[in-house]
Amino acid sequence: MKIGELGKATGTPVETIRYYEREGLLPFPARTAGNFRVYGEGHAERLSFIRRCRSLDMTLDEIRTLLRFKDAPAENCLGVNVLLDAHIGHVAARIRDLRALERQLRNLRGQCREAREAVHCGILNELSHLPEKDAERPGSPARGVHAGVGASRSC
Amino acid sequence: MKIGELGKATGTPVETIRYYEREGLLPFPARTAGNFRVYGEGHAERLSFIRRCRSLDMTLDEIRTLLRFKDAPAENCLGVNVLLDAHIGHVAARIRDLRALERQLRNLRGQCREAREAVHCGILNELSHLPEKDAERPGSPARGVHAGVGASRSC
DNA sequence: GAACAAGCTATAGTGACTACAGGGTCAACA
DNA sequence: TGTTGACCCTGTAGTCACTATAGCTTGTTC
Numbered sequence: 431m432k433i434g435e436l437g438k439a440t441g442t443p444v445e446t447i448r449y450y451e452r453e454g455l456l457p458f459p460a461r462t463a464g465n466f467r468v469y470g471e472g473h474a475e476r477l478s479f480i481r482r483c484r485s486l487d488m489t490l491d492e493i494r495t496l497l498r499f500k501d502a503p504a505e506n507c508l509g510v511n512v513l514l515d516a517h518i519g520h521v522a523a524r525i526r527d528l529r530a531l532e533r534q535l536r537n538l539r540g541q542c543r544e545a546r547e548a549v550h551c552g553i554l555n556e557l558s559h560l561p562e563k564d565a566e567r568p569g570s571p572a573r574g575v576h577a578g579v580g581a582s583r584s585c
Numbered sequence: 586m587k588i589g590e591l592g593k594a595t596g597t598p599v600e601t602i603r604y605y606e607r608e609g610l611l612p613f614p615a616r617t618a619g620n621f622r623v624y625g626e627g628h629a630e631r632l633s634f635i636r637r638c639r640s641l642d643m644t645l646d647e648i649r650t651l652l653r654f655k656d657a658p659a660e661n662c663l664g665v666n667v668l669l670d671a672h673i674g675h676v677a678a679r680i681r682d683l684r685a686l687e688r689q690l691r692n693l694r695g696q697c698r699e700a701r702e703a704v705h706c707g708i709l710n711e712l713s714h715l716p717e718k719d720a721e722r723p724g725s726p727a728r729g730v731h732a733g734v735g736a737s738r739s740c
Numbered sequence: 741g742a743a744c745a746a747g748c749t750a751t752a753g754t755g756a757c758t759a760c761a762g763g764g765t766c767a768a769c770a
Numbered sequence: 771t772g773t774t775g776a777c778c779c780t781g782t783a784g785t786c787a788c789t790a791t792a793g794c795t796t797g798t799t800c
Contacts, residue, residue, distance in 0.1 A: 434777065444778085449757060464765045466778055475713070482712050486693070487686060490756070496709065503704030510708050511697055518690045525683045528676055531642060535673045538641070542666055549658030553665050554651065557637050558630065589746065599747085604788060619796045621747055645787070 436469045440477045447477065453490060455480055455497065488517060591624045595632045602632065608645060610635055610652065643672060 437444045450456045456476060459467045479500070483493045492513055499510050541552030548554055592599045605611045611631060614622045634655070638648045647668055654665050696707030703709055 432778075443758080445758060446756085448779095453756090462765090464778080466765075479713055484756090486690060496712070499703040499706070500709055500713070503702065505703050506700050507697065507703040507706035507709065508700035510703070510706055511694070511700060514690065514694050514708060518687065518694060521683055521687045521690060525680060525687065528680045528683070532673065532676045532680065535641060535669065535676060539666070539669050539673060542662065545661050545663035545666060547658065548654040548660050548662040548665070551654070551662035551665055553669060554655055554662065557651070558634055558655070587747075598789080600789060601787085603748095608787090617796090619747080621796075639787090 431469045431474070433467050433469070436474060436477065439474055440481055442477060442481055450477070450480060455490060455494065486517075487521070492517065586624045586629070588622045588624070591629060591632065594629055595636055597632060597636055605632070605635060610645060610648065641672075642676070647672065 431439070433444045433447055436442070437447055447456065451458065456473060459469050459473060462468055476497070479497070480493055483496060488496075495513055496510060499505060499507055538553055538556055541556045543552075586594070588599045588602055591597070592602055602611065606613065611628060614624050614628060617623055631652070634652070635648055638651060643651075650668055651665060654660060654662055693708055693711055696711045697709075698707075
């Protein structure tokens with residue numbers, strides 16, 4: 431199967447498949463005479479595993495670790511449990527952070543009930559004059575699901 | 586005040602201050618004869634505003650919008666309210682996504698109660714063989730607080 | 741005058757892709 | 771046989787909000 435078929439079979443853009451290959455998550459496939467990649471069932475299964483882990487928001491590094499366990503079936507799987515527990519902890523912490531953030535934002539939103547001149551807007555004034563107090567310092571913003579709040583945006 | 590003092594006064598690394606200047610969030614400051622940046626109270630206030638917004642996890646683009654309102658005090662502030670409502674909506678949606686993710690992860694974790702050979706690990710098996718079903722497709726992972734789950738990590 | 745802190749510019753790296761540019765391969769059809 | 775068009779290839783740059791480094795200059799203190 432060629433890369434486009436593999437992409438369709440697993441719901442993965444072809445650029446992403448090539449990216450996983452570069453990152454060492456997928457083994458180098460065979461090539462046709464014309465230099466096209468050729469994949470088998472093993473590749474499809476491995477890619478599905480990766481995508482399933484990504485849908486659970488694991489990092490590529492975490493997935494690399496899980497793949498090592500998959501590639502060593504006789505080994506003890508304790509590390510898998512440990513990794514997953516840590517991942518769950520990160521997600522839970524992130525939810526707590528975001529809930530605190532939501533409370534702060536709703537409180538701020540309450541400062542301006544109706545539209546008026548910007549100079550009298552309760553929101554802008556609060557953002558201008560209140561101390562940052564217990565808000566987490568943006569100098570070291572916690573990022574990503576694993577830790578905090580700030581992150582890259584696509585929207 | 587020089588850049589280091591401004592950084593201390595606002596809890597901002599100096600590289601970040603220079604970055605905000607490049608991004609057009611902070612106006613170009615005056616310079617000493619030796620080419621050092623010199624800041625006044627206005628700069629400190631503006632930077633504090635920016636940092637407060639960042640601690641509420643707004644993007645630099647959102648902050649740019651708010652700064653435009655601050656710079657036009659006579660304008661109607663409706664746009665501020667709209668922006669904040671949208672931001673709150675993004676955060677709330679992200680919390681919902683993460684809670685669903687946490688449920689999925691805890692369910693997965695339940696598949697392997699004790700450590701054993703990786704080949705019999707319920708977690709690895711579930712990740713290998715179950716359909717991705719209703720999990721959000723990683724082909725278009727929602728990123729950042731504003732939308733979803735995947736994000737850059739610093740940990 | 742020498743040491744040292746703090747400043748300067750420019751550039752590259754982070755994570756996990758995504759989006760080109762500029763080409764090559766291959767099957768189908770006129 | 772020629773050509774269209776879908777697909778494939780490599781390589782590079784862009785995303786976001788910083789962060790870190792290299793290699794230099796300025797300013798203060800001893």
